[in-house]
Amino acid sequence: MNSHLPKRAVLSYALPALPLAIPTVAVYILLPTFYVEEVGMSLGMVGLLLVLARVLDVISDPLIGRWLDHVQGKLFKLTFVAGGLLCIPGLWLLIHPDPSTAAISLFAGSALLYLGWTLIQIPYITWITHLSSDSFQRSRAISYREGFSLLGLLLSACLPLLALMGFSTQAVLQSMMLVTVLLGAFFLYRLLSDLPTPSYLKMAQGRWQDIKNNRLAVRLIAAWLLNGIANGIPAVLFPLYITSVLGNSPDARGVFILIYFIAACCSLPLWLYLSRRFDKVLLWSVAMILAICAFIPAVFLAPGDNHAFVLICILTGFAFGADLSLPHAIQAEVADWDKFRFKREHTGLLFALWNAATKAALALAALFALGLLELSGFDAQSATPSLSLALIYALLPCVFKSMSILILWRFPLRNHHHRALIRRLNERTSGSLHHAGSLTKPVLSSATHGRVQ
Helix, strand or coil, X not given: CCCCCCHHHHHHHHCCHHHHHCHHHHHHHHHHHHHHXXXXXXXXXXXXXXXXXXXXXXXXXXXXXXXXXXXXXXXXXXXXXXXXXXHHHHXXXXXXXXXXXXXXXXXXXXXXXXXXXXXXXXXXXXXXXXXXXXXXXXXXXXXXXXXXHHHHHHHHHHHHHHHXXXXXXXXXXHHHHHHHHHHHHHHHHHHHHHCCCXXXXXXXECCHHHHXXXXXXXXXXXXXXXXXXXXHHHHHHHHHHHHHXXXXXXXXXXXXXXXXXXXHHHHHHHHHHHHCCCCHHHHHHHHHHHHHHXXXXXXXXXXXXXXXXXXXXXXXXXXXXXXXXXXXXHHHHHHHHHHHHHCEECHHHHHHHHHHHHHHHHHHHHHHHHHHHHHCCCCCCCCCCXXXXXXXXXXXXXXXXXXXXXXXXXXXXXXXXXXXXXXXXXXXXXXXXXXXXXXXXXXXXXXXHHHHC
16 A cells, blocks of 8 residues: 555546536435426425435445455455446436336436445545555545535536526436436546555454444544534525525525535645644544634624625635545544454445445434424515524534534544554554554553543
């Protein structure tokens, strides 16, 4: 495993994130509307089928991650191919439903697309642990990956503009599928051909029950889940906040979204620079504190306060750049710690659990945001700005981010610990070390060791 990553290797790893992000807007926003307005299904049926498909998706994550821990060499790369081959018929079924079997097309297409995407996503994010043992190089590759993912999201957000040129919703979805498949095939081919097959340490495979013994992983999953809920709540309520609190027309939403994502994209190089000099857990906590401080004023905005909200979008987008880059690098370090501490291969399962936590956070964010808004008696037709909407939109995420910061407080795995355990893992691989008990103190102090087992 090389410590320094050449630019070509970084690009080969990062570029597939762009096509993987392109279907986002289409699947989450355009598709449900398409099945209700053009196919003629009821809103309740569409929602039920999508939820059932998503439940299967969340269940499949740890199963696929567990399976990846048992495969090596060509089988690891073939997982990408299998995922792509499932995504294509899944997209086709979703975009070209037979009116007589529309429900089957929606459920089967969604299930195939989610499964295919997971078969690509889990080994893709897991691969970061095999690219380099150096934490900064990992952060560098992740920053490029998340930058291309943001570009994919922006492209995804631009595709609906084809409707202004006379394209039907189905035509827009077909364009999305074509762009995704063409770019995805090319970039995945480059990934699989340019980068060496991941290599594994010769160690026993981990058991499901071993995960709960890794307190570092449990803490990081909990912090990741809570921060994901905090990010998801404003995303769900954003359209309503723009119209019901700020008093803007629906057309203004795209401008604020663009400002937010541009700020996030521009912040990635700075967070990468800082990660070389400061602990990533500390930086991530600082970014969440910045987001809290920037978001609280959104509770007090009134119609016409667009300039103040632009500043909030810039600051929270800047903080979101840290969410995109730093936690993934910390996850890779915790996966290294898991190998070191337990002498078992859990990497695929750990990354799958983090990925499942992301999906669970989005679902819980929608549940909390919409459920609380309904309980508050919110009326979208009211001309009076909604205080309840402002409180749920801006204050509730701050509560979840604060909980995430508390969980990460005094997180014991720091940069110098990771460098030490990588040296020990390399020595273990060469056969120079045989006793795990002698390895603990050089990596973590005895006081810390008791907390992270």
